[in-house]
Amino acid sequence: MNERGTIAALAMDQRSSLKRSLEKAGATSVTDATLAAFKQTVTSVLTRYASAVLLDPEYSLSALETRAPGTGVLLSYERSGYDPGVKGRLPALLTHWSVRRLVEAGANAVKVLLYYNPFDEQSINDQKHAFIERVGAECASQDVSFFLEPLAYDDNYDILGADFARVKPEYVTAIMREFSQARYGVDLLKVEIPINTAYLASSKAYKGGTVVYDYATALEHFRVAAAAAEKPFLYLSAGVNDDVFRESLEMASEAGVSFSGVLCGRATWKDGIPIFVQGGAAALEAWLMERGVQNIQALNETLATTTQPWYSVYGGLENIEIV
Numbered sequence: 001m002n003e004r005g006t007i008a009a010l011a012m013d014q015r016s017s018l019k020r021s022l023e024k025a026g027a028t029s030v031t032d033a034t035l036a037a038f039k040q041t042v043t044s045v046l047t048r049y050a051s052a053v054l055l056d057p058e059y060s061l062s063a064l065e066t067r068a069p070g071t072g073v074l075l076s077y078e079r080s081g082y083d084p085g086v087k088g089r090l091p092a093l094l095t096h097w098s099v100r101r102l103v104e105a106g107a108n109a110v111k112v113l114l115y116y117n118p119f120d121e122q123s124i125n126d127q128k129h130a131f132i133e134r135v136g137a138e139c140a141s142q143d144v145s146f147f148l149e150p151l152a153y154d155d156n157y158d159i160l161g162a163d164f165a166r167v168k169p170e171y172v173t174a175i176m177r178e179f180s181q182a183r184y185g186v187d188l189l190k191v192e193i194p195i196n197t198a199y200l201a202s203s204k205a206y207k208g209g210t211v212v213y214d215y216a217t218a219l220e221h222f223r224v225a226a227a228a229a230e231k232p233f234l235y236l237s238a239g240v241n242d243d244v245f246r247e248s249l250e251m252a253s254e255a256g257v258s259f260s261g262v263l264c265g266r267a268t269w270k271d272g273i274p275i276f277v278q279g280g281a282a283a284l285e286a287w288l289m290e291r292g293v294q295n296i297q298a299l300n301e302t303l304a305t306t307t308q309p310w311y312s313v314y315g316g317l318e319n320i321e322i323v
Contacts (some may be wrong), residue, residue, distance in 0.1 A: 005309025006235055007188075008300055009052040009072070013111070015059065015080035018260050025274040025312040029122035040066050040097030041281045042269050045288040047071040049296045054111055054263055056080075057097055064106050071256075074147060074263075075107040077135065082115060088124035089115035089153065091131055099138040104237040109145035111137075111190070116150045118174035130183075136185020147191040149236065149263075151173045163212040165196040169221035173228045182232035188310065189233040190263050191282040192246045205244045232260045232310035237267035242295045246302045253306035261303060268295045 014021075018038065022030045030208040036059045044066035047053050052072030055063055058080075064073065068124060082089040091114050102110055112135050114128060135233065138147035154170040156166035172194040179186050197205040199212035213221070226233075235252065237245045252259055269292055276284040 004304075004307070005260070005311060006303060006307040007052060007263070007310065008298070008303050009054060009074065009234070009261065009263045010043070010044050010046050010050040010116045010268065011054045011236070012060065012063065012269075013054045013056040013074075013076040014265060015056055017080075018121060020271070020274050022277060025277040027064075027277045032059055036062055036285070038273075039063045039277055041276070041284045042288065043067050044274070045285060046268065046292055046296055049252070049293065049300060051261075054265075057094065057102060057105060058171050061105060063313065072108045073106050073269070074100045074109045074111050075101060075105060076110045076111050076113070078114075082286055082312070088120065088127070089157075090124070090203050091115070093135075099142045099144060101134075103142050103144050109147050109187075110139055111147040113149040113151065113261065115153050116175055116178075117152070117169060118178060119154070130285065132186070134185045136183075139187075140185050143189040146185055147190055147263075148179055148184070148186045149187050150179055152192060154233065160198075162199055162212055165199045165212045168192075168196055169194045169225060173225040176225055177228035186231055188260070189229060189231050190230075190236050191225075191233050192238055193235055193252075194221045197244060197248055203244070204247050207266030217288060219251060219255040222252050222257050226252075226255075226259070228258040230313070232313050234261045234263050235259055237262065237264045239266040241272065242267045242299065246299060249302050249306050258308040258312050259306075259309050260298070261314070263291070264299060268292060268299065 017323060018035060020028045039060045040063045043053055043063040047068040048072060054074040056076040077093055079092045079094055085234060095320040099110055134208060136146050141229060152168060153159055165258060172192055176191060179189060190196055195213055195218050200206055200218050201211045202215050217258060235249065272284050274285045275287045
């Protein structure tokens with residue numbers, strides 16, 4: 001975190017999604033070395049402007065050496081993706097890693113991504129609840145912070161469609177309430193913006209067509225979701241453009257939401273993917289030094305006026321007891 005007690009973290013733990021993006025941009029062979037080179041380059045440039053970086057232990061350990069001095073380290077613990085042949089998008093941990101090993105590798109915090117439908121079958125969610133309880137207990141045993149990234153989904157909906165946009169606020173609110181419970185051992189939630197701004201007519205993401213929210217209703221969705229959280233939380237960018245993400249953060253602030261920062265990845269660096277495919281690491285570095293830095297500095301300026309310290313959810317540092 002920074003001196004204000006807020007978090008301006010760079011997310012660079014994408015694995016299968018990054019591979020697909022590189023292939024879509026024209027890469028003919030995406031090897032482990034390709035992924036590592038991309039991650040090293042982004043980390044070396046953009047961590048100069050970030051309080052922390054989220055990496056994965058599969059392809060990013062070499063990037064740890066390229067981060068700016070003083071940058072905090074979060075490491076992902078989950079396997080990338082899920083088995084589409086098994087109902088429920090069940091989570092799994094990296095086979096050769098433990099929280100102890102992640103800490104030994106340099107982690108200041110451990111992150112787990114969880115696909116979660118709060119209205120799914122009880123048998124499925126019971127498995128997910130027990131899974132998070134185990135990770136939380138493991139983090140507590142190593143005295144390391146546990147960041148949980150729960151992503152809302154429902155296999156009965158197109159996640160990007162208008163029908164899911166209508167129910168998304170309810171899903172995000174239920175998720176924030178569920179994983180704020182002490183039994184999970186979560187220290188900080190990394191959550192989605194509770195609306196899909198592509199269906200808000202006044203937003204930068206709106207491209208015409210169906211409108212799901214008016215502006216006042218959208219602000220109320222921010223308030224209701226935030227009120228369900230009893231843990232500090234960050235917003236994730238979910239791959240939207242940087243200007244769209246900043247606008248969403250400004251809406252959260254206007255709604256009076258006390259969020260503690262961001263873990264922002266693709267919104268900052270995704271436009272550098274075709275540059276890397278066409279010109280390699282040197283071309284990507286040059287692009288990052290100009291456009292990538294502009295993106296992250298603009299985000300930092302937004303955070304300076306919209307965020308609250310992580311300890312504000314507890315009423316201030318004076319109300320926190322260290323045990």
